[in-house]
Amino acid sequence: MSAIRLLVLGAVRQHGRAHGYQVRNDLEYWGAHEWSNAKPGSIYHALKQMAKQGLLLAHEVAPSTVGGPPRTEYEITQQGTEEYLRLVRESLTAYDQKPDILSAALGTMVDLGREEVLGLLEERVRSIEEWRRSVTEYYTPEEGPGRLGHIGEIMNFWIHSADTGADWTRGLIGRIRAGAYTFAGEGEPFIGVLAEGQKNPYATGERHPDDDH
Numbered sequence: 001m002s003a004i005r006l007l008v009l010g011a012v013r014q015h016g017r018a019h020g021y022q023v024r025n026d027l028e029y030w031g032a033h034e035w036s037n038a039k040p041g042s043i044y045h046a047l048k049q050m051a052k053q054g055l056l057l058a059h060e061v062a063p064s065t066v067g068g069p070p071r072t073e074y075e076i077t078q079q080g081t082e083e084y085l086r087l088v089r090e091s092l093t094a095y096d097q098k099p100d101i102l103s104a105a106l107g108t109m110v111d112l113g114r115e116e117v118l119g120l121l122e123e124r125v126r127s128i129e130e131w132r133r134s135v136t137e138y139y140t141p142e143e144g145p146g147r148l149g150h151i152g153e154i155m156n157f158w159i160h161s162a163d164t165g166a167d168w169t170r171g172l173i174g175r176i177r178a179g180a181y182t183f184a185g186e187g188e189p190f191i192g193v194l195a196e197g198q199k200n201p202y203a204t205g206e207r208h209p210d211d212d213h
Contacts, residue, residue, distance in 0.1 A: 003036040006091060008046045009076060009084040009110040011055060014192060017075045019061070020044050023195070030107060030192070036100035048076055055080035059177040088112060092120040095127040095165065110190065114176060114183040121173050128166045135159060 011026040015055050017024075024043045032038035053057040056074045077085065089112070091105030109117050134156065182189050 001033075003091075003098075003100040004038050004042050004046050004059065005050070006084065006087040006101075006104045007032055007036065007038055008043060008050065008107060009055065009080055009087070010062060010104075011113070012047075012074050013076045013081065013084060017059070017073050018045050018071045019071045020073075021025050023047065023074070026192075032104075032107075035103050046096045047072075051078065057085055057205070064081070083107075085111065089116075089120055092117065093123045095131060095162075107192065110183050112183055112184055114186065117183060118173060118176055121169055121176070124172075125166050128162050132159065132166075135162075 007030075011023045014026075015022060020043065023030055024040055027033065027038045027043060047056065050056045051074065054077060057071045057077050059075065060162055061071045061073050088105055088108050089103045092109060094101065112120075135155065138155075
């Protein structure tokens with residue numbers, strides 16, 4: 001799974017309709033260029049590919065009155081919405097994914113209902129615990145990594161990562177259960193995208209040939 005697909009669909013969905021540079025600007029605002037593969041070329045490629053796949057609808061927009069080339073605005077389709085929500089669900093539960101997948105899911109989880117998110121996170125904890133049990137069939141943390149030589153530090157690292165991941169997820173479950181954040185169907189959501197023309201303090205400032213298209 002690629003985080004870029006989830007991130008791009010999420011940004012377009014929040015706008016309702018957005019051109020490529022808006023999507024790029026949003027993802028840089030989220031810092032996604034630092035923790036995922038959401039670089040300009042990847043973003044524009046993902047938009048074009050998902051339009052071909054029927055997940056996004058591309059609209060050709062006339063040039064502005066001040067000049068410049070016409071732009072393509074993207075709108076998520078019903079198929080795209082279904083794919084987006086599937087990716088959010090899968091990313092919240094899958095423990096065997098890269099950290100950028102979970103980060104993307106955390107940024108989009110409020111598009112699901114609160115109870116569903118709680119259930120998915122509880123499933124995530126169960127997956128972590130099951131994975132840990134499978135590892136400890138071959139490696140006993142209490143005996144320390146030394147009996148496997150320096151290679152044991154690999155197992156030690158993963159056990160500690162699993163324990164930390166499970167503890168963090170339980171903490172998130174507690175915060176959500178206590179009422180944190182606004183989820184789907186609960187009222188006005190937090191606006192996580194920039195308005196047209198709003199300055200992005202985290203923009204990289206790097207130009208890309210597709211910024212104007």
